[in-house]
Structures are given as structure tokens and as C-alpha cells.
Amino acid sequence: MIKTEDHSPAAAMPLPKLVLREVTKAYNTRHGIVEALLPTNLEVKKNEFLVIVGPSGCGKTTLLNLIAGFDHPTSGEVLMDGHPIKGPGFDRLVMFQEAALFPWLKVIDNVMYGLKWKKGLNRAERRDVAMCFLEMVHLGRFADASIHELSGGMKQRVALARALAPNPRVLLMDEPFAALDALTREGLYLQFQEIIAATKKTVIFVTHNVREAACLGDRVAVMSACPGRIKRELMIDLPRPRQFNRTEVSVPAAEIGRELHADLPDEEGGRGVAEEF
Amino acid sequence: MRICRTRKEDAVWQRNFRTLVFYLVLLALWQIFFEMRFFPEYILPSPGMVFRRLRELGGDGILWPSVKATLLRMAIGFGLSALIGLGVGVAMGMLPVANQYLRSVFLGMQTLPSAAWVPISLLIFGLSDRGIYFVIIMSSMAAVAIATADGIANIPPLYLRAAKTLGTPRWAMGYQVILPAALPSVMTGFKLGWTLGWHGAVSAELIKSSIGLGFLLHMGRELNDMSQVLGLMLVTIFFGVLMDRFLFGVMENRIRRRWGLDHE
Incomplete structure (x- = not known):
């Protein structure tokens, strides 16, 4: 499956991990065809942290679902390492807004779950791998706990461990911190950046929080709604790890915010959304 | 937390106790009813008779x-x-x-x-x-x-x-x-x-x-x-x-x- 050796001279220029070429998505609804996504082109490099930010209904989750393979584009193609994406799979694991842990399994068994479908690992090896990732999110001593005994932040950390354990090449994250309270969330950003740096993942991270986008992203794609499209991409060139509340993060955050608000029909609406951010 | 838990346990105990009292009252009423002989014994035996028969x-x-x-x-x-x-x-x-x-x-x-x-x-x-x-x-x-x-x-x-x-x-x-x-x-x-x-x-x-x-x-x-x-x-x-x-x-x-x- 994994072929990394390149014979062509083009090997010097690394191929993008993920390519979206003229991808569109339209849904048939009772009110006719709704265009969720206008033709979109996007390239994501290996080990890049791409944040997709936009208002609700801008098609950012649609975009993520297309990459995840939960949904298929109406036209255009989604390529990973040059191959079209056919369906969901653990080379592109998704983390959701809710932890979506399985309550019938213990914490450790949840983290081991995705490893079950990888060949060549026996139970003891699966447990070792899972334990390693559980330690990474500092929840090693909760291995034998039940899911309902964990707090929201702990659940989301277990979900991260579960997503990392099968060693996906791309991690797709759909507002994974949005359901957590601010204090828990801000505590997680540093830990999360460390883990992503240590495990060298390519990440596509969807959010509507501009500060979160500025704090986490190497690159931020700003989307606008109705119909959804990527209107601008910004590079965030700040040293890591970034502190969520430091002032240098506010500069790009403000820029992303301006970009988003430029879309809104009038000042009044603009202020309303600005407060949400 | 500890206090809440104790209170909850108290509440459960109290509820169980009240249920027990309810059944004892019911049994007593049955006995009183029996003693008043509204019905003949073959229609309404006493709790004791029922218990004895089961024994x-x-x-x-x-x-x-x-x-x-x-x-x-x-x-x-x-x-x-x-x-x-x-x-x-x-x-x-x-x-x-x-x-x-x-x-x-x-x-x-x-x-x-x-x-x-x-x-x-x-x-x-x-x-x-x-x-x-x-x-x-x-x-x-x-x-x-x-x-x-x-x-x-x-x-x-x-x-x-x-x-x-x-x-x-x-x-x-x-x-x-x-x-x-x-x-x-x-x-x-x-x-x-x-x-x-x-x-x-x-x-x-x-x-x-x-x-x-x-x-x-x-x-x-x-x-x-x-x-x-x-x-x-x-x-x-x-x-x-x-x-x-x-x-x-x-x-x-x-x-x-x-x-x-x-x-x-």
C-alpha cells in the first residue's frame, strides 16, 4: 500500500498529499438543487496543518466529508497520493465534534478499536500501541475506565488517541474542540500541537473559531457561504508551539476575522457574528 | 459531592421505608377487614391463613x-x-x-x-x-x-x-x-x-x-x-x-x- 520511493526527477518536488481538483458538491432537496460547494481547488502538503474556517453553512463540513470519503463529489476529483478516494478508511481518520467513543468498550479498547482492522498485529501488540497513544494524551491511568466516567475534555483526548493509533496519514478534524468549555479547550491546544508535531501528521482542521484557526494552522483557508467556496488562503508564519492567548496569535486571527466579516451583508450582521467569534 | 451522595442515599432509604410501611398498613387493613367479617372466610381469608396455606x-x-x-x-x-x-x-x-x-x-x-x-x-x-x-x-x-x-x-x-x-x-x-x-x-x-x-x-x-x-x-x-x-x-x-x-x-x-x- 505505502510506496514512498520515487524514481522520477520530480521526486525532488514532493507531491501534495491531498489534491482537490475542481470539486463541486450539490444536493437535491425539496427546494431544488442546492450548491453546497462551488468548484474548489485545494492542495495539502505532507505534514501540513491546514485549517478551514468559515461561517456555518459554508460547506466546510461538506469539504471534510468529501475528503473523508463519507460523501462523493458531484464533479471533480479528490486525490490522495495521486489516487482517487473511494470511501472512508483509516488512512484518513476523522475526529468529530462529539468524541463518538463507543460506550460498550473500555477506554483502552476504544483506542485499540481501529487497530483491530489492521493486519499483522496481535492483541498484545495492539494493546501496547494503544497504551502508547493513551499515555501521549496523558490518560494512561484511565485505560480500564468506562467512557461514562470521563469528562468531556478527557473523552476528546481519548478520541484523539483512538484516531492516532491506526497511524493515519491524514487526520481530519471537524470542530473537535467546539463542544468543550473554554478553559478545557485552551488547555488542550498546546498538548495537541505537541502531539501533532511528534506524530508528524497531515491535518485538515475545520472550525468557525478564528483564533483557534490562527493558533493551530500553518495555512488557513477562509470559506464563504451560500454557495460555499474558498475565498482566500493565508499563511500563518509563527513559531510553534503557539500559546492560544498570546498577542502574536491575535494579528492573523484579526485578519481572518476581517476576511470573514467582509462577506456579511451589513454592519449589524457583522457585529453579531463577530461576537460569536 | 459527598454530601449530595449521602442525601441521595438517605432519600432512597426513606422511600424504601415508606413503601414498607405502606405494605404493612395494607396487610393490617386486610386483617381488620377480615376481623369485621364482611365476607365469609371462603371469600376473604386472613393474611395468616394465606401464609399458613403456603407453608x-x-x-x-x-x-x-x-x-x-x-x-x-x-x-x-x-x-x-x-x-x-x-x-x-x-x-x-x-x-x-x-x-x-x-x-x-x-x-x-x-x-x-x-x-x-x-x-x-x-x-x-x-x-x-x-x-x-x-x-x-x-x-x-x-x-x-x-x-x-x-x-x-x-x-x-x-x-x-x-x-x-x-x-x-x-x-x-x-x-x-x-x-x-x-x-x-x-x-x-x-x-x-x-x-x-x-x-x-x-x-x-x-x-x-x-x-x-x-x-x-x-x-x-x-x-x-x-x-x-x-x-x-x-x-x-x-x-x-x-x-x-x-x-x-x-x-x-x-x-x-x-x-x-x-x-x-
Whole structure:
């Protein structure tokens, strides 16, 4: 499956991990065809942290679902390492807004779950791998706990461990911190950046929080709604790890915010959304 | 936290205590009613007489084997019913066509009283235990099947998406995700099915057996022994509640709490 050796001279220029070429998505609804996504082109490099930010209904989750393979584009193609994406799979694991842990399994068994479908690992090896990732999110001593005994932040950390354990090449994250309270969330950003740096993942991270986008992203794609499209991409060139509340993060955050608000029909609406951010 | 917990435990204890007092008052009223002789003894015996009759039946070595016989029939009949109901329920949960047709059949079947299955079971199986299993299955299977189908239909889609993204192959979805995710509802179906099966078992025993709670109840009527009839009714209620509350009820609550469906 994994072929990394390149014979062509083009090997010097690394191929993008993920390519979206003229991808569109339209849904048939009772009110006719709704265009969720206008033709979109996007390239994501290996080990890049791409944040997709936009208002609700801008098609950012649609975009993520297309990459995840939960949904298929109406036209255009989604390529990973040059191959079209056919369906969901653990080379592109998704983390959701809710932890979506399985309550019938213990914490450790949840983290081991995705490893079950990888060949060549026996139970003891699966447990070792899972334990390693559980330690990474500092929840090693909760291995034998039940899911309902964990707090929201702990659940989301277990979900991260579960997503990392099968060693996906791309991690797709759909507002994974949005359901957590601010204090828990801000505590997680540093830990999360460390883990992503240590495990060298390519990440596509969807959010509507501009500060979160500025704090986490190497690159931020700003989307606008109705119909959804990527209107601008910004590079965030700040040293890591970034502190969520430091002032240098506010500069790009403000820029992303301006970009988003430029879309809104009038000042009044603009202020309303600005407060949400 | 500690205080809250203690208070909660206090509340539970207090509630149990009040329930106990309620039953003691009920027993006392029964005794008073008996002492006032509104009804002749063969219509309303005293609590003591009922208790004595049960002791006699126990001493004769009839009561306990009867309880065991009925529970054993339930174990076999309801065991089969749960298996069949689970299988049919899974089929209903997966195939919309099966769901549409079978659901209407089962909902119809559920309006039928358990005892109404006894004549047909007599015609098919005669006076054998198989006929009692048949009545138990027909009384309880529909409840298990419908609860299973509902449980599958109401699985949070997020579990299925998570399972897919984690690479679960299609053939493994059923036992790895769908059944465990539907378990709280399946358990509710088992609990309801048990109670309906219990009705069926005792109804069938009234007519076609030579041992069992229903048989002793029937015998009490034959002997014009109101103490035995009332005593057997109480024993039947006791074991029904015991299983419903303390076996299925406790399992159901534990599962619901673990699945995050009940918030303390």
C-alpha cells in the first residue's frame, strides 16, 4: 500500500498529499438543487496543518466529508497520493465534534478499536500501541475506565488517541474542540500541537473559531457561504508551539476575522457574528 | 459531592421505608377487614391463613418444585423467544421491507392476551411442555423484536460514522457496532418480553400442566381453597417482580447509565 520511493526527477518536488481538483458538491432537496460547494481547488502538503474556517453553512463540513470519503463529489476529483478516494478508511481518520467513543468498550479498547482492522498485529501488540497513544494524551491511568466516567475534555483526548493509533496519514478534524468549555479547550491546544508535531501528521482542521484557526494552522483557508467556496488562503508564519492567548496569535486571527466579516451583508450582521467569534 | 451522595442515599432509604410501611398498613387493613367479617372466610381469608396455606404447600413439597418448574419453562421458552426475537428484530432493523410488514403483524399480535394463545397451543401440541414454550414465545417474541428493531433504527449516526472512519469492514458492523449500540433498547425489550412471557407461562399452566405456579393456582380453584388461590397469586407476583426489577431492571439501568442515556 505505502510506496514512498520515487524514481522520477520530480521526486525532488514532493507531491501534495491531498489534491482537490475542481470539486463541486450539490444536493437535491425539496427546494431544488442546492450548491453546497462551488468548484474548489485545494492542495495539502505532507505534514501540513491546514485549517478551514468559515461561517456555518459554508460547506466546510461538506469539504471534510468529501475528503473523508463519507460523501462523493458531484464533479471533480479528490486525490490522495495521486489516487482517487473511494470511501472512508483509516488512512484518513476523522475526529468529530462529539468524541463518538463507543460506550460498550473500555477506554483502552476504544483506542485499540481501529487497530483491530489492521493486519499483522496481535492483541498484545495492539494493546501496547494503544497504551502508547493513551499515555501521549496523558490518560494512561484511565485505560480500564468506562467512557461514562470521563469528562468531556478527557473523552476528546481519548478520541484523539483512538484516531492516532491506526497511524493515519491524514487526520481530519471537524470542530473537535467546539463542544468543550473554554478553559478545557485552551488547555488542550498546546498538548495537541505537541502531539501533532511528534506524530508528524497531515491535518485538515475545520472550525468557525478564528483564533483557534490562527493558533493551530500553518495555512488557513477562509470559506464563504451560500454557495460555499474558498475565498482566500493565508499563511500563518509563527513559531510553534503557539500559546492560544498570546498577542502574536491575535494579528492573523484579526485578519481572518476581517476576511470573514467582509462577506456579511451589513454592519449589524457583522457585529453579531463577530461576537460569536 | 459527598454530601449530595449521602442525601441521595438517605432519600432512597426513606422511600424504601415508606413503601414498607405502606405494605404493612395494607396487610393490617386486610386483617381488620377480615376481623369485621364482611365476607365469609371462603371469600376473604386472613393474611395468616394465606401464609399458613403456603407453608403447608411448601411442607408438602409442592410449592418449591412448582416455582422451579415455572422458572425452568420460562428459562427455556423465554430463552428461545429472546433468540428468535433478536434475530427477527435485527432483520427488521436492517431491512425496511421486513420492518414495514413484520411490525404490523407484531403490533397486532401484541393486542392478543397471552391466554388467547393457549387454545391453539393445545390443538397443536396437546398437553406437553412444548405447548407452554409455544405460548411463552408467542407472548413475548414480538416485544423483543420490536424493541430490537427500534434500537437499531435509533442508533446515533455518529457511532456508525466513527466505526466507518476507523476502518470497520461492512461484515463486522453488525456485531461490532450495531448490536452493542442497540443494546439498551434490546434490554428494554427483554424486560418487557419477560413480563409478557411470564403472563403466558402461568396462563398456559392453568390449563395444561401437572406442576407449576399456574397449576397450583388452578388446583386451588378446584379445591375451592381461596387461601391457596390468593397465596399462589402473591407468589406469582413475587417472582415476576423479582426477575423484572432485580434481574432485568438492574441490568437495564446499568447499561443505560454506561451508554450515557441516563444522567445522574
